[in-house]
Amino acid sequence: MSTLLEFKDVNFFYQTKDAEIHALKDLNFTVDKESFASIVGPSGCGKTTILSLIAGLLKKSSGQILLNGKEIDENDSRIGYMFQRDHLFEWRNIWQNVTLGIELTKPKDADKKKEFAKSLLKKYDLYDFISSKPRALSGGMRQRVALIRTLVMEPTLLLLDEPFSALDFQTRLRVCDDVYEIIKSEKKTAVLVTHDISEAISMSNKVIVLSSRPATVKHVQMLNLNGETPLSRREDPTFGSLFDLIWKKLTNEKQTTEN
Amino acid sequence: MKNKQLKTKPSSAAPYSKAHEKYLKRLRNDKIFVLSFQILILVLIIGLWELLAATNVIDPFFVSSPSRVFNMFISMVENGTIWRHIGITLLETLVGFAIATLGGTLIAILLWWNKRLRRILEPYIVVLNSLPKIALGPIIILWVGSGMSAIITMCVLICIVLTTISMLNAFNSCDADKIQLMKSMHANKFQIFWKLILPNATSEFISVLKINVGMSWVGTIMGEYLSSSAGLGYLIVYGSQIFNINLVMTSTVLLCILAALMYLAICLIEKWHSR
Ligand SMILES: Nc1ncnc2c1ncn2[C@@H]1O[C@H](COP(=O)(O)OP(=O)(O)OP(=O)(O)O)[C@@H](O)[C@H]1O
Ligand SMILES: [Mg+2]
Numbered sequence: 001m002s003t004l005l006e007f008k009d010v011n012f013f014y015q016t017k018d019a020e021i022h023a024l025k026d027l028n029f030t031v032d033k034e035s036f037a038s039i040v041g042p043s044g045c046g047k048t049t050i051l052s053l054i055a056g057l058l059k060k061s062s063g064q065i066l067l068n069g070k071e072i073d074e075n076d077s078r079i080g081y082m083f084q085r086d087h088l089f090e091w092r093n094i095w096q097n098v099t100l101g102i103e104l105t106k107p108k109d110a111d112k113k114k115e116f117a118k119s120l121l122k123k124y125d126l127y128d129f130i131s132s133k134p135r136a137l138s139g140g141m142r143q144r145v146a147l148i149r150t151l152v153m154e155p156t157l158l159l160l161d162e163p164f165s166a167l168d169f170q171t172r173l174r175v176c177d178d179v180y181e182i183i184k185s186e187k188k189t190a191v192l193v194t195h196d197i198s199e200a201i202s203m204s205n206k207v208i209v210l211s212s213r214p215a216t217v218k219h220v221q222m223l224n225l226n227g228e229t230p231l232s233r234r235e236d237p238t239f240g241s242l243f244d245l246i247w248k249k250l251t252n253e254k255q256t257t258e259n
Numbered sequence: 260m261k262n263k264q265l266k267t268k269p270s271s272a273a274p275y276s277k278a279h280e281k282y283l284k285r286l287r288n289d290k291i292f293v294l295s296f297q298i299l300i301l302v303l304i305i306g307l308w309e310l311l312a313a314t315n316v317i318d319p320f321f322v323s324s325p326s327r328v329f330n331m332f333i334s335m336v337e338n339g340t341i342w343r344h345i346g347i348t349l350l351e352t353l354v355g356f357a358i359a360t361l362g363g364t365l366i367a368i369l370l371w372w373n374k375r376l377r378r379i380l381e382p383y384i385v386v387l388n389s390l391p392k393i394a395l396g397p398i399i400i401l402w403v404g405s406g407m408s409a410i411i412t413m414c415v416l417i418c419i420v421l422t423t424i425s426m427l428n429a430f431n432s433c434d435a436d437k438i439q440l441m442k443s444m445h446a447n448k449f450q451i452f453w454k455l456i457l458p459n460a461t462s463e464f465i466s467v468l469k470i471n472v473g474m475s476w477v478g479t480i481m482g483e484y485l486s487s488s489a490g491l492g493y494l495i496v497y498g499s500q501i502f503n504i505n506l507v508m509t510s511t512v513l514l515c516i517l518a519a520l521m522y523l524a525i526c527l528i529e530k531w532h533s534r
Contacts, residue, residue, distance in 0.1 A: 055443045081443035083436050091458045101444045104454070153444070 005031040010063035025214035038192045038200035041210030047193040051159045055081045080155030084162045086146035088134035095130040101153040117152045140171045158190040202230035219249045323508040331509040348490040355414025356475035363422025371430040388420045396485045410482030417478035429463035
């Protein structure tokens, strides 16, 4: 499989009044096309920073971030970003929320994209709600709307920053499956940031374990579990040992930083 | 009640349970209770006022009485003078209210747009906000002349600073992640403002409207006390100077009614907005 996203010796510093914060240090990793990669790491290590760099919301201090072999730029419409909370606009109905991206960038194929939006809403049981306001929807439905809002712009790369963490456990498992299904059937590449190791294992082909700040890649775990859905993959016999392995890599790290 | 049938046989999809019906009834009874007490208080005040004045327990020369107020009002309606005074005060208030609300919001937009400008002007805004605007009265008259322009200026001055501060706060309180989301969808600054910051601030805008209703009446009446030849504020000052307490009371009551109506209009806007 070919590489879609590549980080080459990327460094990033936050500038604040008191100090210069070294957030990312010589970061190297790749993400293959149409694969699902997860990034796990201790809290505050720089995971969101990585996604913000990819999305062009921040500018790297040094190194290279390549998308399809080319340096990413600020206005790259090939990238879709999904945040921790759904951030639906309460004053817009579901349709207006979903088509926000079209409204903002006014692409030439707007009509085609709107049709696509309709088909996604239908496919994922939200079409009946297009004229409802977000407050009428459950947490899981809202998260699906947020995902569709991102997908409508037909990005090749999806960035997911703990998109499930605001949901309760059962909803989380279900939305996880939904989102995974959507991403797979739309043939997207995804980078998921999560605190939840089992979520990372069940969803991805690759788990990237980061050290605490400044983040470097500590470990890369390739995965190939049996099962069509994240939920069924949790049944895989190797799931437990993989969990232990990644957990050790993470906690090792925590102990050394505490000393 | 005439909708008794409706209660037992509701037309909506979900039939009401006994408990729900009871709850609705309690809610309605509660509302009726509160409303009847509100009316009772009003009737009591008016009745007591009339009674005490009629029996000369309180001197009607200093406190007037409801019937005198009413007669005053009728006579002013008959000779037509009242409309001019109401009209002028209402005009001043509405114009002041509109200028202050729109102007204050525009300034807030400007300050949101340009962070540096905001930081430069911050101390001046703080000082202007804490300054008692009535102190500027003589200066206003000197600069814009006496009469309506001075009154409107006073009204605007009283409302505009708080409008700016409140709206700027509302603009700045927008969730940073929502702004990031807009940016990740390649929104420019204008779009971020127009499609996120501004609609996000509507509820704050409505509460600013409510505050400004009260403040603009304060401003206008203060302005009319300062310099005027017509208007309800003028009537109050004039009435007190010629010891016509009936005129003072009538104008005051009219003011109460007008202010309440304007507030009600804002409430209707709010209701319509939140549908
Ligand atoms: N705007 C900023 N200015 C200064 N420092 C920042 C800024 N944003 C983040 N940081 C710092 O950079 C580090 C990495 O932040 P980041 O948000 O990428 O971490 P994270 O891994 O996403 O954390 P979490 O797991 O809590 O979401 C943190 O230590 C944080 O304090
Ligand atoms: Mg984060």
